[in-house]
Amino acid sequence: MEVSANTPAVVTGGASGLGEATARALAAKGAKVAIFDMNEEKGEAVAKDIGGVFCKVNVTSDEEVDAGFAKARDAHGQERILVNCAGIGNAIKTASRDKQTGEIKHFPISAFDFVIQVNLIGTFRCIAKSAAGMMSLDPLSDEGDRGAIVNTASVAAEDGQMGQAAYSASKGGVVGMTLPIARDLMREGIRVNTILPGIFNTPLMNAAPPQVKEALAASVPFPKRLGNAEEYANLAMCMIETGYFNGEDVRLDGAIRMAPR
Template sequence: MKLDSSISAVITGGASGLGEATARALAAQGVKIAIFDLNEAKGEALAKELGGVFCKVNVTSEEDVDAGFAKARAAIGQERILVNCAGTGNAIKTASRDKATGEIKHFPLDSFNFIIQINLVGTFRCIAKSAAGMMSLDPLPCGDRGAIVNTASVAGEDGQIGQAAYSASKAGVIGMTLPIARDLSNDGIRVNTILPGIFNTPLLAAAPEAVKAALGAQVPHPKRLGNPDEYAHLALTMITNSYFNGEDVRLDGAIRMAPR
C-alpha cells in the first residue's frame, strides 16, 4: 500500500504514546488522520496540528465506536488503515494474602473484565467495524483494500506476576490475529499485530528516571526503553508491505520478561 493523501487512517488511542507516534508518522506521508481517544484536550490539539479529525471514543461502547467511525468517515472518507493502540492495564494477583493481617483476597472479577473489555473486545469491535467499511472500497493496484495493525504486548507471551488480566487480554489479541487475517483475506484486508516490550509511553511518565533506567537495563540490546517512533516505524512497514499479513511480531530488544 502506497501512503499518500488518497489514504485515510483511524488510530485508536491516538492522542498519546504509541498511537500519537503512529498518527504523526502516517500524517508525515500525507495520510488523512482520525484520532479516537478519550482525552479531548490532547486529541483535539493533535488532530488540529495534523489537519485531521478527533473523535471522542470509548472502545468499550458500541455507540461510541459507531459514532466515531461515522464522524471520521464524514470528515476524511472511508479509512483504509486502522491502527489499534487503545488499551490499559492493572497489576493484581490472582489471589493474595495480606502480610499484616493474613486476610486472603482474590482478583476482583469486575477488574479482570474491565481489562478484557478494553484491550481485547474493544480491539475486536474496532477491527470488525473498520473491516466492514474497508470491504466497500475498490482494491488498490497492490490488491489491498485495507490494512489493520493491532497492539498486543510481550506480556501476552511472558506475563509477569499480577498481569493475569493484562496478559490474557493481549494473548487474545495475538490469538485472533491469524484467524481474522484469514477471515478478511478474500477481500484484500491484511491484519498484523505488534507486541511491544518496555516502551517509554505515558504509562511510565510518572516513574522516576532511576526506575526507567533500571527497566531499560533489563533489555539485552539496546539497553533502554523503546521509543514510540520505533513502534510507528514497524506499524508503517506492516501497512506498506503488502506481503505482510497474519503476523505477530515482538518489538522488544530481545527481552523475555522475568516473573517480576
C-alpha cells in the same frame, strides 16, 4: 499498500504514546488521520497539529465506536488503515494474602473483565466495524488490496509477569485472533498484523521514578534503553506498506524476556 496523500486512516488511542507517534507518522506521509481517544484535550491538540480529526471514543461502547467511524468517514472518507493502540492495564494477583493481617483476597472479577473489555473486545469491535467498511471500497491494485489493520498486543502476551493475569490474557487474545481474522478477510484484500511492544518510553512510563526507568532499561539485552514510540510507528508503517506482511505477530522489545516480577 502505499500511504499517500489523503489516504484515510483511523488510530485508536491516538492522543498519546504509541498511537500519537503512529498518527504523526501516517500524517507525515499525507494520510488524513482520525484519532479515537478518551482524552479530548490532548486528542484535539494532536489532531489539529497533524491536520486530522478527533473523535471522542470509548472502545467498549458500540454506540461511541459507530459514532467515531461515522465522524471520521464524513471528514475523510472510508478508512483504508486502522491502527489499534487503545488499551489499559492493571497489576493485581489472582489471589493474595495481606502480609500484615493475613487476609486473603482474590482478583476482583469486575476489574479483570474491564481489562478484557477494553484491550481485547474493544480491539475486535474496531476491527470488525472497520473491516466491514473497507469491504465496500474498490481494490487499489490487481491483487485486490483494500486496506490494512495493525493491532497492539504486548510481550506480556507471551511472558506476563506477576499481577498481569488480566493484561496478559487480553493481549494474548489479540495475538491469538490475528491469524484467524487475517484468514477471514483474505478474500477481501484486507491484511491484519499485530505488534507486541516491550518496555516503551510512553507517558505512562514517564511517571515512574528515574531509578525504576534505569533499572528497566538495564534489563533490555540490546539496546539497553526503553523503546521509543517512533520505533513502534516505524514498524506499524512497515506492516501497512508491505503487501506481503499479513497474519503476523511481531515482538518489538530489544530481545527482552520478562522476569516473573
